[in-house]
Amino acid sequence: MYKSVLIVALTSALVPISSVMAEPYFTNCPGVQSTPNFNSTETHSQFFIESDFAAEMVAISPDTTDNGNVSEYQLRAVVKMAAEHWNQESRGAFLSYGGVISSDTSFYCPSSSEPTRIYVTFQQECQDQDNSTGVGNSNNSNCYTPSLAKIWAIPGCSTAVRITVTGNPTNDNPATASSVSIVPPLSSPRNWSLENQTPAGAFDLEATLTHEFGHALNLRDGAAPSMVNSVMTGARRFLYYYDKDCVDDNTGGRTVRPWYLGVSSGGIIRPKSQIDSTGPDSEKGALANGYWNETTKTGTKYTPYGSISGTAFNYWATLLTDGYFTYAEFSNDWSPNPVNATPTFFSLPEDTVYWDNQMVHYLWAASSTTTIDPPPIKAVASNNNFVSKTILTYKTCNNVACSSTSPLTSHVPMTSAYDPVSGRTIFVTVDTAGGLSGGEIRVHPGISGGLRDRLKAPATVSAEIEFTTINSGQYFEYDGTTQSAVGVACAPTAISGNNNCMLAWSDRGNPDFGVLYTYFNVNTSTDEVEFFSRAILRGGANTVAHVSAGYFAGNFWMGYREQDNYGRAYYMKNDLSSPYGWSGPTSVGATGYVADPPSFGYVPQGANEAAIYWTEVQ
Numbered sequence: 094m095y096k097s098v099l100i101v102a103l104t105s106a107l108v109p110i111s112s113v114m115a116e117p118y119f120t121n122c123p124g125v126q127s128t129p130n131f132n133s134t135e136t137h138s139q140f141f142i143e144s145d146f147a148a149e150m151v152a153i154s155p156d157t158t159d160n161g162n163v164s165e166y167q168l169r170a171v172v173k174m175a176a177e178h179w180n181q182e183s184r185g186a187f188l189s190y191g192g193v194i195s196s197d198t199s200f201y202c203p204s205s206s207e208p209t210r211i212y213v214t215f216q217q218e219c220q221d222q223d224n225s226t227g228v229g230n231s232n233n234s235n236c237y238t239p240s241l242a243k244i245w246a247i248p249g250c251s252t253a254v255r256i257t258v259t260g261n262p263t264n265d266n267p268a269t270a271s272s273v274s275i276v277p278p279l280s281s282p283r284n285w286s287l288e289n290q291t292p293a294g295a296f297d298l299e300a301t302l303t304h305e306f307g308h309a310l311n312l313r314d315g316a317a318p319s320m321v322n323s324v325m326t327g328a329r330r331f332l333y334y335y336d337k338d339c340v341d342d343n344t345g346g347r348t349v350r351p352w353y354l355g356v357s358s359g360g361i362i363r364p365k366s367q368i369d370s371t372g373p374d375s376e377k378g379a380l381a382n383g384y385w386n387e388t389t390k391t392g393t394k395y396t397p398y399g400s401i402s403g404t405a406f407n408y409w410a411t412l413l414t415d416g417y418f419t420y421a422e423f424s425n426d427w428s429p430n431p432v433n434a435t436p437t438f439f440s441l442p443e444d445t446v447y448w449d450n451q452m453v454h455y456l457w458a459a460s461s462t463t464t465i466d467p468p469p470i471k472a473v474a475s476n477n478n479f480v481s482k483t484i485l486t487y488k489t490c491n492n493v494a495c496s497s498t499s500p501l502t503s504h505v506p507m508t509s510a511y512d513p514v515s516g517r518t519i520f521v522t523v524d525t526a527g528g529l530s531g532g533e534i535r536v537h538p539g540i541s542g543g544l545r546d547r548l549k550a551p552a553t554v555s556a557e558i559e560f561t562t563i564n565s566g567q568y569f570e571y572d573g574t575t576q577s578a579v580g581v582a583c584a585p586t587a588i589s590g591n592n593n594c595m596l597a598w599s600d601r602g603n604p605d606f607g608v609l610y611t612y613f614n615v616n617t618s619t620d621e622v623e624f625f626s627r628a629i630l631r632g633g634a635n636t637v638a639h640v641s642a643g644y645f646a647g648n649f650w651m652g653y654r655e656q657d658n659y660g661r662a663y664y665m666k667n668d669l670s671s672p673y674g675w676s677g678p679t680s681v682g683a684t685g686y687v688a689d690p691p692s693f694g695y696v697p698q699g700a701n702e703a704a705i706y707w708t709e710v711q
Contacts, residue, residue, distance in 0.1 A: 136347045137686065137710050138309070139191035140176055140211040142169050146258075149215040150285050150298075153260040162568040163287055167604040169193075171287050172213055173656060174576065174606065174637040175302035175330075180688065181577065181638065182332040182434050182504065185310040185340025187347045187710045189659040189686045197257075202250035210253040211309045213302070218259055242301050244308040256305045258298070260285065287604045289531045289574060297529060300328040310340040322466055329528040330576065331504035333466065337434075349688045349708035351378055354681060356695075356703040357416035360646035360666065365682045368420045368706075378689030378708035380437040380508060380578060380641060418704060435578065435639070435689060439509045441474075441518050444545055447483070451475045454507045457486075467502040467525050474545070485546040489522075493550050493620050495541045501548065505532060505578055510642070512583035514593050515539070515615040520548050521579045521596065531574030531601025536581075536622045538615040552622035554596070558611055563630040564603075571609060571628065572602030580610075580642030582649060582693075588612055588669045592625050595649050597640045600628075608634035608653055610642075612672060629673065631665075636690070643693030645703040651675070652691030652705065662687040662707050685709035 143149075147168035169190075176188040188211070194200070197214035242258045286295035304324050308314075312325050322333040355363035437454040457471045475482040487501035501507075505523035512519050517539030523532035535551035555573030564570040575598045583594040592612035600609045612625035635656040643650040648666040655661040663678035681691055688708045695703035 137187045137189065138209045138211055139189050140172070140213055140306075141191045141194045142172050143197050143212075143214040144193040144195050146172075146213070146215045149217050150258070150260065153217050163604075167287060167569070170606050170635070170637060170656060171299050171604050172302055174601075175299050176306055177577070177637045178303050178330060178332055179306055179310060179340065183310070183337040183340045185347065187349070187686065187688055188306065188309075189710070190657065200247055200250070200253055200255065202247065203252045205252065207252075211306070212247075212253065212255045214255060214257050216257055216259045242305050244305055254309055256302070256309065258285070258301070288569070289572065289601050289604075291529065297328060297330070300324075300330050300529060303330055303332075304328070307336060307340070312336065312339060330530075331467070331525055331528050334468075347688070348711040349378060350685075350711055351706060351708050352681075352683070353418070353707075354705040355416040355418055356646055356705065358646060360648055361416060362679075362705075363416045378435065378706070380435055380506065380639065380689075380692045416703075434504070435506050437506045437508055437578070439518070440511070441540075441545060442511055443516060443518060443540070446543070447474065447476065447545070451479060454509070456503070456506065465502070466528070467504045470501045470503055470507050470522065472546070487546055487548060489537065489548045490541050490550040495547070495550065498547060502526070503532070504528070505576065506639075508578050508581050510581045510583050510594070510644075512594055512615060513585045514583065514587075515617050517615060517617075519581055519583065519594060519615070521581045522551070523575055523579065525576075531572075531576050534573055534575055534579055534596070534598060536596065536613065538620060538622050549620055552613075552624070554611070554624075554628075557622070557624045559627045560602075562627055563609070567603065569603040569605075571600045571607065571630070573609075573628065574601045575599055576601050577637065578639040578641075580640045580651060582642040582644040584644045584649065584669060586669065587614070588649070588667075589625055589672045590614075591623065592672075595642055595644075595651075597631075597642050597651050599636050599638070599640055599653075606635050606637050606656060607631070608636060608640055608651075610651065625672065631675065634663075634665075634678065638690045639692070641690060641692035643695055643703070645693070645695035650693055650705075652681075652693065652707075654687045654690035654707075659686045660684075662691050664691055664705055681705060681707060683707065683709055685711070 144165065147163045147165045150168070151163055173190055176190070179185055179188055189208075191210065194212060194214075197216065200212055201210070203210050242256065245255045245257060247253050247255055284295040285298045286292060287298055291297040307325050312323075314325055321335045323335045324332055325336065351368040352365060353368055354365055357363065434456045439452055439454070441452055452472050452474045454470060454472050456468045470487045472485040472487065473479075473482045474485060487507075488498040489501045491497045491499055501522060503523050504525040507520060507522050509518050509520045511517075515538070519539065520537040522535045522537065524535060525532040534554040536554065537548040537551045539549050541547045541549045553573075558573065560571045560573065577599050580597040581594065585593070587593045588595075589612055591614045594613050594615075595610060596613060597608060597610040599606045608631045609628045610631060611628050614623050615621075616623050631651070634653060636653045637656055638654045641652040643652075648668050650664055650666045652662070652664045655663065660683055662681045662683050664681060665675045665677035665679070667675045686709060688710050691705050691707045693703065693705055
């Protein structure tokens with residue numbers, strides 16, 4: 094039984110994708126579905142959305158205030174975000190958007206050489222739990238339970254499944270008490286919501302679909318061990334470690350390949366190249382995250398990428414000529430435990446005690462029985478290319494004086510950038526406590542007291558800047574919250590007033606997930622973050638995935654993966670002549686499905702040491 098803001102019954106006559114796979118923590122993965130299976134080589138599935146899903150949903154949800162304002166575009170963005178949680182936070186088959194379908198009854202059955210398919214549809218009916226076709230039935234006792242969603246087999250097709258969300262348009266009594274055991278009718282029709290904060294009396298569509306995509310990735314209702322949290326047993330938008338580990342794509346994990354574009358000292362983009370065309374594929378990419386610190390090897394920078402079955406692999410990037418690099422893998426594993434969410438690599442130039450100039454942020458699970466929620470943010474630090482390393486557990490100051498601290502936790506990777514003006518590394522976290530809305534974006538203006546695991550008290554974006562100029566009376570309002578990693582970068586000179594740093598994110602307040610950005614600086618006298626007056630909407634840029642930022646070759650840079658086409662990823666740049674003066678977007682030239690959106694590796698004061706990184710599904 095699935096529980097949402099209200100109790101939501103999500104009984105699932107599940108159609109599993111594959112068989113049980115041994116995983117880092119959950120070696121037995123209890124409760125994984127076993128039959129029927131998708132094809133045995135599955136590492137990538139496409140999902141398709143019914144073209145009039147939003148219109149059908151609106152028609153039966155008159156009491157949910159946001160539904161009258163829902164567009165098909167916004168509806169599709171929320172479905173994509175539900176899938177993206179599994180892409181960002183798990184090791185399962187990569188889920189990419191394939192497009193819309195015009196009918197909720199006619200489905201294409203892909204061949205064994207094509208990606209498997211998941212069809213997401215809406216039915217203005219009561220759900221019939223006994224009908225294997227997934228067709229609604231007005232004469233069913235389920236009309237007297239809350240809103241339902243279910244995953245179905247498609248008869249005669251082992252390479253596709255169907256997720257159906259249902260709603261009763263009239264709430265009439267379809268059966269007599271003498272013929273079927275029923276509970277009293279609901280006081281209003283079943284209402285679905287796309288809002289960031291789900292209103293009373295409504296059901297969170299994103300959390301529901303996150304649960305259902307878990308079924309498509311082979312997880313069963315209520316199967317997690319009793320001491321373990323799971324989206325399969327409760328309403329959450331973010332995943333737990335059981336969910337991350339036990340998704341099953343029958344191959345030991347998705348496979349992605351890292352690619353890069355070198356950037357010359359003048360900002361000229363060099364040809365696209367693979368980092369390693371012969372080495373092992375990875376399950377995860379990484380956020381290069383803005384700062385290459387010099388290592389003990391002259392002329393080299395470390396460039397990290399991803400994990401394979403929980404093991405991290407890293408590459409040395411050796412600069413050949415202006416904007417051209419060569420890469421070689423080195424065997425030292427930075428990973429202290431299996432990697433699920435995207436790791437974030439950075440350097441800490443102000444660390445004059447340890448000089449650990451190779452560092453990685455990651456999200457940590459204590460064990461297979463952890464109930465820590467959200468997970469703690471940790472780091473692994475090294476000054477000898479991860480031959481030896483130190484594990485740090487982050488805390489955040491609760492006030493400017495740092496008289497007390499709290500553990501730093503999140504479901505979203507922490508990002509950082511070195512600020513050459515303040516001489517500090519800026520850290521950006523997303524507060525996801527509660528798990529049923531977008532998280533507040535928090536900017537920490539450096540480490541506190543010289544302790545590299547203690548961050549200064551943060552400023553919260555939503556409380557510091559205004560959004561009225563981009564909301565303009567819209568029902569759905571951008572609000573400075575996100576569910577994905579935030580891009581941050583700092584320049585040596587200001588772009589507006591004293592603001593020399595940039596922040597960019599995919600905003601959850603409006604379910605079209607527009608890319609917003611703003612600027613800020615650090616006041617070292619007061620330890621406060623001073624923001625540009627408002628958030629700015631980057632027109633035409635929408636994504637449910639990470640947004641990255643960088644500063645090199647005299648420009649701010651921004652990177653993202655397109656929301657509607659997973660084969661396209663873009664970068665833009667701003668020469669600091671105007672806060673609004675962006676050129677682009679320009680495609681990175683991906684030929685496959687982009688898994689990890691573009692991120693940037695660079696030395697802020699370097700002339701010719703920059704690259705743009707992303708991964709593509711194999």
